[in-house]
Amino acid sequence: MSLWSLLRHRLHAFVRVPFVGRRGLSLILGGFLALYLGGGLVLLGVAFDDLVREAAPGADPLLVASRGLLPFVLAYAAVRVFVESGVGADLRPYLPLPVRRSGLVAVLAALSLFSLWNAVPLAFVATVCVEAALDGALGPALRFGLAGAGVLVAVTYATPMLRRGVSARPVLAAVGLFLLVASAGLEWVNVAGGVASLLDVSGWLFGGAVQGRVLPVSGAVLGLVGLAGGYARWLRQAMVVDRSQRRSASGGSSEWLSRLARRGPAWREAVLEVRLAWRNPQTRMSVFTAFLLPVMVTAFAFFPIELSDLRSMSGAQLFNAILFPGLFTTGAVAIFHGQNLFSYEGGSIEATVARPVSPCARVAGKLLFLEAGTLACFFIPFPFLLARQSPFLLVHTSFFLYNAGVLVPAIIAGATFNREALTIDERSFSQTNFSGGRIAITFPLFGVPLLFLFSFDRLLFQFGGFAGLGLLSLLAMPLWLRGLARLYEYNRHAMLRGFRASRS
Known part of the structure; x- marks a missing residue:
């Protein structure tokens, strides 16, 4: 069975459900919401360079945007952990078919990237890149576009693994979040200093990638490759239907x-x-x-x-x-x-x-x-x-x-x-x-x-x-x-x- 046949069956499975009307309505409403949010981000991207030059004359808009990529990654991943559902597709019905597990992993990894969760932020990244390219900075604009796309790929692959970790250890996750909120309220940690250092790390990593420096580019590429490899391994483990180990119910x-x-x-x-x-x-x-x-x-x-x-x-x-x-x-x-x-x-x-x-x-x-x-x-x-x-x-x-x-x-x-x-x-x-x-x-x-x-x-x-x-x-x-x-x-x-x- 070819992968194209598998994709065709996925499309047929979308419409061959008892509640296809409800699913289509949700898709239409989600599309309108994505167009509304994406349009706002496009307008922000068009005016972004002017806003940066007014707030900080002489600053490069691409470097300013790259300093905010790492905080965006953390905040956007947290939102998607609690809002987005699952891994995006259920491939268990396809496991008995004559398709290699590596092919199923590749299909699922590719399909998860084509979502409105990635298309909406990508509108801002693409607009900023186009504005920078029109101003003559074609090379930095392309590198910023690759950095932005890599960030969205990283969030897409990290979100389901984080969801699994939170669901497997909810008590530890709740206790950790509770201690973080309590320590911030009691001023045991300097929140402003933490945000500033986070911006500095983002500026070094993604700003350096925009400037074409070797060490930041290598670090970003290795991190993305490692995350994609971990996601592929996690998917192969998630496809195991019959698990011999079961948690003990005694206690x-x-x-x-x-x-x-x-x-x-x-x-x-x-x-x-x-x-x-x-x-x-x-x-x-x-x-x-x-x-x-x-x-x-x-x-x-x-x-x-x-x-x-x-x-x-x-x-x-x-x-x-x-x-x-x-x-x-x-x-x-x-x-x-x-x-x-x-x-x-x-x-x-x-x-x-x-x-x-x-x-x-x-x-x-x-x-x-x-x-x-x-x-x-x-x-x-x-x-x-x-x-x-x-x-x-x-x-x-x-x-x-x-x-x-x-x-x-x-x-x-x-x-x-x-x-x-x-x-x-x-x-x-x-x-x-x-x-x-x-x-x-x-x-x-x-x-x-x-x-x-x-x-x-x-x-x-x-x-x-x-x-x-x-x-x-x-x-x-x-x-x-x-x-x-x-x-x-x-x-x-x-x-x-x-x-x-x-x-x-």
Whole structure:
């Protein structure tokens, strides 16, 4: 079988799916977004040399741009680790075909480069190169273009390996990020000095490559070749379907979870959800992303915020400093993991109904899991906010009550409208089940705190309004449980039909 035949089959596989319309719509929307962002970067590239000459007369625009390549690599790789999905393609169906593994690796490595994630930043690089070439610097412009393309290749190859590392060691990654945020807040490290040194290293490496110096060019080429070789080796290891080594399930944490599971059917469902989230790379990545936000909000404890600052905020400041960090910090587990609560169990058609558990106990277990995750997200920054007596503690507590009482039950209700099963494997870390019913239920609730924040001027009514609403909803949790059980009972067979259609 030739590689061209394999590529033709990949194209046919794109359209021969039950949800090809949804996939095409996502591709169209992504294309429009890429054109919008790419157009803005093209305009920035056209005016970049003029901006540099105004800010630093006599400076070379190509050298200035090259000093920012290394910080761009780190920031862009971090964004793609938590937003982009998987390795870009699932080649397991092609493994039995008469195609060499090296050919499959080459195809996957080449296909991963042709993505909108690379095309959008490349618009800025190409524009800067064209402007420099028109000004007579053809050689440096070509070298800068190669450096920019090499940076995008490096980010593309490093992103899935970083995702695998984070999903395999989420605790160590979370602890490392937490220590970094805490040390920056306590001024144990000089952040400004670190950024300056990073710019200097970028200027030496990529600026030297633009100037044509031998040592920086050799270092950049060797680094890119080594990263590409490591990515190819990583892909060959990821293609192994049957793994003989399995992680041991014994240990103190497993015994502790087993004791919790013996407390009743609802606790057993919650424990099963914990084990599903921890033992699979895809769900483990979603939980890590959820706990990443409370770690980042810990930095708010070290910001000089006063109550008068909260009163004076309006518009974009109110959204960026209050609504987004408040709503998405304690509600992160429910938002990132809860929306696919039932969709992960569609791997086998009978998985949703096979276990002899009542709908009430099943929904109670899901509710218990998300409430525990919400409480954990609340307690991560709580000691720091309390020790520093930060006014942001008011925001944090108010949104915790709202998320625990209103958002968590609503997300469980919306998850019962999912009709597509999601695959749990090591190659597809970020999937989202788009459901119109779920969006209709949950999306308006994101704006309820905003109504209170804009409708009142006093902090008591601004935060006490939706916090009291969440507290009343917590007190009415038995009613929520009965309603959610009936909704799940009503939708369970429709979910099974949707899971079966998505698997066919």
